Amino acid sequence: MEFFPKLLTEEESYSMGRKIKSLIAERGWGFWAVEIPGQSKFVGFVGLHIPKENMPFSPCVEIGWRLAKRYWGMGYATEAANESLRYAFTHLGLEEVVSFTTVRNIRSQAVMEKIGMSYTNNFKHPDLEPSDPLCEHVLYKISARAGSISRFSGV
Numbered sequence: 001m002e003f004f005p006k007l008l009t010e011e012e013s014y015s016m017g018r019k020i021k022s023l024i025a026e027r028g029w030g031f032w033a034v035e036i037p038g039q040s041k042f043v044g045f046v047g048l049h050i051p052k053e054n055m056p057f058s059p060c061v062e063i064g065w066r067l068a069k070r071y072w073g074m075g076y077a078t079e080a081a082n083e084s085l086r087y088a089f090t091h092l093g094l095e096e097v098v099s100f101t102t103v104r105n106i107r108s109q110a111v112m113e114k115i116g117m118s119y120t121n122n123f124k125h126p127d128l129e130p131s132d133p134l135c136e137h138v139l140y141k142i143s144a145r146a147g148s149i150s151r152f153s154g155v
């Protein structure tokens with residue numbers, strides 16, 4: 001949670017889990033649980049989400065990830081993110097998927113680059129004070145037209 005405004009309490013964390021579950025029930029997709037078969041039933045989440053409407057590039061669908069630290073550096077985030085993009089382009093038929101994070105979150109930007117997203121621009125997160133060190137964000141995008149559909153459908 002280094003690059004988020006604050007740690008979640010246990011109750012806030014469960015509440016976020018319930019919200020993610022209800023969004024999946026409502027839309028059929030969302031931030032999915034990541035499971036390592038035979039090892040762990042839950043190591044974090046990766047998937048698709050509709051961010052709040054006050055983002056400067058809304059409406060949009062974002063791809064995001066958050067894994068328990070002991071499972072970093074194993075390629076799980078990138079593998080799950082590629083599958084999420086495949087779902088976004090071939091199943092949901094989206095034109096474009098975005099991702100964003102604070103400028104200092106280099107690990108997250110590395111995942112964006114590995115799944116073929118392109119840096120678009122910097123922006124200030126509307127929910128953070130301009131003086132907050134987390135406020136300055138990078139925006140990445142990938143479009144279905146940029147050859148992504150054939151890449152993800154295996155054509």
Ligand SMILES: CC(C)(COP(=O)(O)OP(=O)(O)OC[C@H]1O[C@@H](n2cnc3c(N)ncnc32)[C@H](O)[C@@H]1OP(=O)(O)O)[C@@H](O)C(=O)NCCC(=O)NCCS
Binds near residue numbers: 001003065068073079
């Ligand atoms: C962002 C986050 C998901 C990235 O996780 P990660 O483990 O670094 O990312 P990956 O799963 O893609 O792992 C990549 C590394 O695994 C290693 N790796 C090992 N086996 C691999 C394999 N089979 N395939 C690919 N990579 C593999 C590689 O060394 C690779 O590192 P490299 O690209 O520098 O060579 C993780 O840091 C995280 O959960 N952070 C906290 C939450 C957060 O900040 N979320 C984003 C908010 S916007």
